[in-house]
Amino acid sequence: MKKLVKNLSLVLAVVLTTAGMYANTADFSLMVKKETGKTVRLALNTTEKTDLSIYDSEHAVIFSEKIEGKSNSDKIYNLEALPNGTYFLEADSSLRTVSYEITIDKNTAVLSEKPVVEVYKPTLVHQNGMVTLSILNFAETPVHVTIYDANGTEWYEGTFEGKVNFFKRFDLSKIPSDNYTFDIAYNGRNFANTIVVK
Numbered sequence: 692m693k694k695l696v697k698n699l700s701l702v703l704a705v706v707l708t709t710a711g712m713y714a715n716t717a718d719f720s721l722m723v724k725k726e727t728g729k730t731v732r733l734a735l736n737t738t739e740k741t742d743l744s745i746y747d748s749e750h751a752v753i754f755s756e757k758i759e760g761k762s763n764s765d766k767i768y769n770l771e772a773l774p775n776g777t778y779f780l781e782a783d784s785s786l787r788t789v790s791y792e793i794t795i796d797k798n799t800a801v802l803s804e805k806p807v808v809e810v811y812k813p814t815l816v817h818q819n820g821m822v823t824l825s826i827l828n829f830a831e832t833p834v835h836v837t838i839y840d841a842n843g844t845e846w847y848e849g850t851f852e853g854k855v856n857f858f859k860r861f862d863l864s865k866i867p868s869d870n871y872t873f874d875i876a877y878n879g880r881n882f883a884n885t886i887v888v889k
Contacts, residue, residue, distance in 0.1 A: 719784055729770040729800040731780070731793065736763050742783040745793070748776060770800045779807070787811045788880070813875045817886050820864025826857040828877055834859075835876040840868035853877065863888055 719741045722734040735743070737758050743766065744755040754768070770778075770793070778793040780802065788810050792803040811827040826834060831853040838847040838861065846866055851859060863871060868888070875882045 719782060728798060729773075729795060731768045731770060731800055731802060733766040733780075734764075735766055735782070737761060737784070739784055742781075744781045744783070746779045746781060748778070750779075753778070770795055785812065808879070810878045810880050813873075813882050813884065815873060815884050815886055817863075817888060820862060820888065822861045822863055822871070822873075822886055824857075824859045824861065824873065824875070826875075826877065828853050828855055828857050830878045831855060832878045837874040838863075839872045839874065840866065841870040842868075846871075 719735065719737040719739075735741070735758065738761055741758045742755060743758060745753045745768070747753055753773070758764070773795055775795050775797070778795065779790045780793055781788060781790045783789075788808070789806045790808040791805075792807045794801045809829065811829075813824055813826045816823045816825075824836065828834065833850050833853045834857055835850045836847070836859070837845060839845055847861065851857070863886075871886045871888065873882075873884045873886065875884065
């Protein structure tokens with residue numbers, strides 16, 4: 692696998708195939724165009740730091756790079772070194788994670804027309820001992836929340852019905868701790884956010 696990753700890093704050039712795949716928000720936009728062979732080419736426009744990664748079907752990282760700050764760039768990746776199978780191209784910012792499926796078969800690499808997963812990250816706001824959790828949850832999957840104090844003691848656990856615009860308030864004013872970790876799970880992803888209450 693190490694040799695495979697080295698080969699992929701040395702011969703970095705991939706053609707992502709789609710007809711008009713385009714995701715656009717304030718954090719980044721990603722345009723993928725189809726070309727021939729096992730080469731994937733992206734047009735990536737970012738306004739903040741974005742991590743770009745390629746994973747195998749077991750979520751092992753094959754390649755990753757950080758795009759710092761504002762950038763307009765073309766990225767080309769050669770997937771010749773990868774065996775036939777299913778892989779994922781993931782773009783990750785502070786706002787969201789978007790994943791596209793790449794299928795490698797014989798002499799071609801084909802990227803899914805639309806993202807297979809687009810998950811917006813949770814937002815926590817603390818004010819006067821109250822913490823408000825908000826999530827843009829387009830998949831409307833259930834939201835599981837566990838709250839731990841600085842010592843790792845569990846103070847709360849609950850699962851809520853998934854809604855597109857999910858909001859939940861938690862009163863932490865009576866819990867004797869200054870730091871809380873919210874473990875939040877939905878749409879197949881886990882997020883851990885720490886809140887400092889003083």
